[in-house]
Amino acid sequence: MPTPSSPYSFGLEKNVANFAALSPLGFIERAASVFPDYPAVVHQQTRRSWSETYRRCRQLAGALHGRGIGKGDTVAVMAPNIPAMFEVHFGVPMAGAVLNALNIRLDAEALAFILQHAEAKVVIVDREFSGVIERALNMLEHRPLVIDIDDPYFEGGHLIGECDYEALLAEGSDGYVWQMPDDEWDAISLNYTSGTTGNPKGVVYHHRGAYLNAMSNIVSWNMGQHPVYLWTLPMFHCNGWCFPWSVAAAAGVNLCLRHVRDDAIYTAIREEKVSHFCGAPIVLNMLNNASAELKAGIDHAVNVMTAGAAPPAAVIQNMEAMGFTVTHVYGLTETYGPSVVCEWHDAWNDRGQDEIARLKARQGVRAPMLDGLMVANPDTLEPVPRDGQTMGEIFMRGNLVMKGYLKNPSTTEASFVGGWFHSGDLAVWHPDGYIEIKDRSKDIIISGGENISSIEVEDVLYRHPQVMEAAVVAKDDEKWGEVPCAFVTLKEAADISEADIIAFCRDNMAHFKVPKCVIFGSLPKTSTGKIQKFVLRERVSL
Structure with missing residues (x-):
């Protein structure tokens, strides 16, 4: 800060000519002024x-x-x-x-x-x-x-x-x-x-x-001018991750979609030349498993942004196999939606498909407008080593963090202890600076003193060719304290047993991480496609 004797201290004050409050409301006025006849909304x-x-x-x-x-x-x-x-x-x-x-x-x-x-x-x-x-x-x-x-x-x-x-x-x-x-x-x-x-x-x-x-979305996704944006992501969810304001800033097209169905999405992509859309991993998985007939006839570049739950690498790999380019982001309601992005490096292009999918499944680095991101000990706020193994909690700070919780000062204060927002998500920090979520703090499975990431087990389950969806939670066990229990939704006409799933897992991960039981059926979800693990935990505790 300038000292009183500094020449920069006098006569250089904020006024209406050189300062305006930042607000996304100005984006639509500019779009209407500069591109008045360009399409804005299609329903x-x-x-x-x-x-x-x-x-x-x-x-x-x-x-x-x-x-x-x-x-x-x-x-x-x-x-x-x-x-x-x-x-x-x-x-x-x-x-x-x-x-x-x-x-x-x-x-x-x-x-x-x-x-x-x-x-x-x-x-x-x-x-x-x-x-x-x-x-x-x-x-x-x-x-x-x-x-x-x-x-x-x-x-x-x-x-x-x-x-x-x-x-x-x-x-x-x-x-x-x-x-x-x-x-x-x-x-x-x-x-x-x-x-x-x-x-x-x-x-x-x-x-x-x-x-x-809104601007961070445009920069991190290279949206450019006049993107054709399909509204698969609910606008009620974090204000559509701020994309109503992003699309206005880019003078793009808002393609409205009342119901999220695979046929409606593919028809819009094909007929309206959609360039960008967002969706939770559950939406991507639905598109992956659509019929070949629905997928036919798309010959232009389509960019997909996904977040909401840690997407299995297999889901990303399958989307990119169809020719879609997937960008993985991470955030919370408290951070305006996406505030972390898995930035891609051209040097990674020559990696194998499995490795590319694994890299893209990481949550990434701070988005352009996020000021601080770290993985740290939740008690001391000491950053964990960047070794890709030591687990800690994800913390953020800066302009992309909420004002606070309405009428809830104690919870607001607790979430900002130490000058950082406490996410409650557990992750590791890789040597290249990218973070990778391993679990919510409440979802980690502690079996015989060993931490098991439910996300890691789910990632293996999604690789099975007959598995549509999977979720893993802790189940009480007399010997080990807790063991992994897998809930699995199979693809149509799949014929596979619990023993087959367990055997597949044993072939693809450390044996102590293998689910000890497998329950088949549909999975409970929130409106944004997140699997409700608390419901599954209640089921295994009965």
Whole structure:
């Protein structure tokens, strides 16, 4: 910092000519100004340009303002990946309000808790989810303003609101003059964690972090100008990993997708020339196992970004065998989605396919806008050796870390002890600086005093040609304390036994890591495709 005697200390102050708060809201104004007629949103037969989309966002902001919604008010939205869901990412914060995109898989009780905790003043709901929202609203003391999204391409549900979304927009002027935030630290959105152990926590994002992660996405993925982005990733999940703002910054095309199905994805890729899409490993696995007929006719470059659960190397390898380029990222709700990326080095191109897949399955290094990343002892915060073997917890710091948990100061403080965000994920640090997750701290299996990574065992299971999905959890054992138990979903028409799976594992890993039991059937998942291991742990404890 300059000393008082420094010539740089005087007369060089911030003012409106040389400083502006960072906010992703400016991205859509630029896209509409520079590329007004370029396509912005595609939803079946509906196609809108960037100027049209920006006009609708201003109308939404103006309408909310006219309804008395302003700074610090929460606007909740329950909708799939349709145009309105994209528009609220701009229109709501343009009114100064905070966007709370609701998980469409939650039950009424969880939704009621969130709406009450967030003090939602408005709930915008697509008619597909009107039933569950109506039940949630009946549990509240005070009913917020309810607005229906009446999507003409969806049949079902019913209308429960005061008016529909289009009527609300008609209340607002397309000349509404919105203001950038005075302070980039202001909240822009609120996202709730899954709440698998107790009530979900409300994660607060600020404008600065949203801006920087949106740009970080573009840089780390080489998105360039005018990408054609397919919305397979839910926009309610970490605000779509900040990609609504990324696509606006790149003046790309938002291809909307109400339901994530293999036929719809392949049709969109083929017909709309999709250049980029994101998805959890479960989505990639679904695409890998689609029919050859669905996969046919794709002859252009397609970039895939995956995260959410540590993807087995076999899943990445199979996607790349189809000609897709996979980028593996890692992050949490608390870090705006992806904040770590497995950057690729050209020197690795001549490695064998198995080695390439293994390298790409690592979580990687800090993304361009993340300030700090380390693997360290969770008690002392001493970094672990970069030997690829010593396990520690992943810690992050910087602009891509949340403001904190809403109305939860003690948990916020605990998560930031030592000046780092504590992820709860266990990893090793490789000599080249890349981190590799081995497990959640609660998922590690301790058998006879030895740590067993459930992810490592799952990676072997996914290599079996008849295995569709796999998850491994600890099962109590009288002799060893804990042993691995595998839950496996087989591919259609597969014919294989528990003994066959165990024998395959024995041939491909240290014997003490081999599952001692195998249970066949479907796996419970969250709305973002993560396997719910806590449910599996409950099953083996019965």
